[in-house]
Amino acid sequence: MPLPTSVKLFEMSPRDGLQNEPGAIVPTGTKIALIERLAKAGITHIEAASFVSPKWVPQMGDAVEVMAGITRQPGVVYSALTPNLKGLANALTVGVEEVAVFGAASEAFSQKNINCSIAESLTRFEPVLERAREAGVRVRGYVSCVLGCPYEGEIAPAKVAEVAKALYEMGCYEVSLGDTIGVGTPLAAKRMIETTRQQVPIEFLAAHFHDTYGMALANLYAVLEEGVSVIDAATAGLGGCPYAKGASGNVATEDVLYLLEGLGIETGIDLQAVIETGYWITHELGRKPSSKVALAKGLSR
Numbered sequence: 001m002p003l004p005t006s007v008k009l010f011e012m013s014p015r016d017g018l019q020n021e022p023g024a025i026v027p028t029g030t031k032i033a034l035i036e037r038l039a040k041a042g043i044t045h046i047e048a049a050s051f052v053s054p055k056w057v058p059q060m061g062d063a064v065e066v067m068a069g070i071t072r073q074p075g076v077v078y079s080a081l082t083p084n085l086k087g088l089a090n091a092l093t094v095g096v097e098e099v100a101v102f103g104a105a106s107e108a109f110s111q112k113n114i115n116c117s118i119a120e121s122l123t124r125f126e127p128v129l130e131r132a133r134e135a136g137v138r139v140r141g142y143v144s145c146v147l148g149c150p151y152e153g154e155i156a157p158a159k160v161a162e163v164a165k166a167l168y169e170m171g172c173y174e175v176s177l178g179d180t181i182g183v184g185t186p187l188a189a190k191r192m193i194e195t196t197r198q199q200v201p202i203e204f205l206a207a208h209f210h211d212t213y214g215m216a217l218a219n220l221y222a223v224l225e226e227g228v229s230v231i232d233a234a235t236a237g238l239g240g241c242p243y244a245k246g247a248s249g250n251v252a253t254e255d256v257l258y259l260l261e262g263l264g265i266e267t268g269i270d271l272q273a274v275i276e277t278g279y280w281i282t283h284e285l286g287r288k289p290s291s292k293v294a295l296a297k298g299l300s301r
């Protein structure tokens, strides 16, 4: 299949990037400033917060304040995770226009992450989608562990396809496929997409790859060749997974943009502005970006 001519980049750093940040809670003002910088760099889809239990994920405990505090730019979608009706109700109080539900292709991961089985999670999501529809809010769906699970090991592509199909048929406008612990390789990624696209049209699938084994860019190239045109990424490669030792964050936005620019694929995003944002947020967190492109290019000023 020819490569897509344009790609929608879904920025994950304020949510997936910061949710596992160890140590002190990142100040609300820093989260808001990050989101505003990302929008200024030309990113049009930003996962800004997570309305989950603060007991489970303390870093996301200020979701209401973050969403309410952003100066919203026209044309930018600020999305948030909502695992259940309580999360959605909280999100609606601050006028979200898009939310996401998140399931898994692994039973064990589903239990660890959201305290229920895959089947129970799908039953739980149904009223969330119904209520969101009534409120005019779009819902994205996630499937975790699509290329491997920290507890179950290999995951069958057919199981990924089954969960993705359930989310799509429930009304998710897009289903993002997460290599949560970054264990995938290009052939496995290709096979997983080949199987899943038989159940969900390719234009409704997104790739959400973590870079633990340094394979994320290779995996992305493999699925671009399959026709995937939505990529999730986190500026500076922020993030990790509490359930997988040594797991690193999402593939870095800077690295994805450099790859796409090299392939002549449009994103409308200013790479240098993202690099500067990556240096700024990692400085706030007391470290350096993990993006190779950011480290190679450095700061222009």
Ligand SMILES: CC(C)(COP(=O)([O-])OP(=O)([O-])OC[C@H]1O[C@@H](n2cnc3c(N)ncnc32)[C@H](O)[C@@H]1OP(=O)([O-])[O-])[C@@H](O)C(=O)NCCC(=O)NCCSC(=O)C[C@@](C)(O)CC(=O)[O-]
Residues within 6 Å of the ligand: 016, 019, 050, 051, 052, 053, 054, 056, 057, 081, 083, 084, 086, 087, 088, 102, 113, 114, 115, 142, 143, 144, 145, 178, 179, 180, 208
């Ligand atoms: C889903 C639950 C809530 C179930 O957790 P539970 O304990 O089974 O829920 P519950 O309904 O029994 O409620 C227990 C308590 O939590 C409260 N509660 C219940 N819901 C909410 C809510 N929405 N917001 C705030 N509070 C909530 C509820 O009110 C109650 O409070 P208490 O009476 O004890 O004081 C919990 O397991 C949870 O919050 N899990 C979130 C885990 C998480 O955020 N993981 C990271 C995101 S997923 C991810 O990163 C993967 C992804 C998407 O990036 C893709 C990839 O890479 O694979």
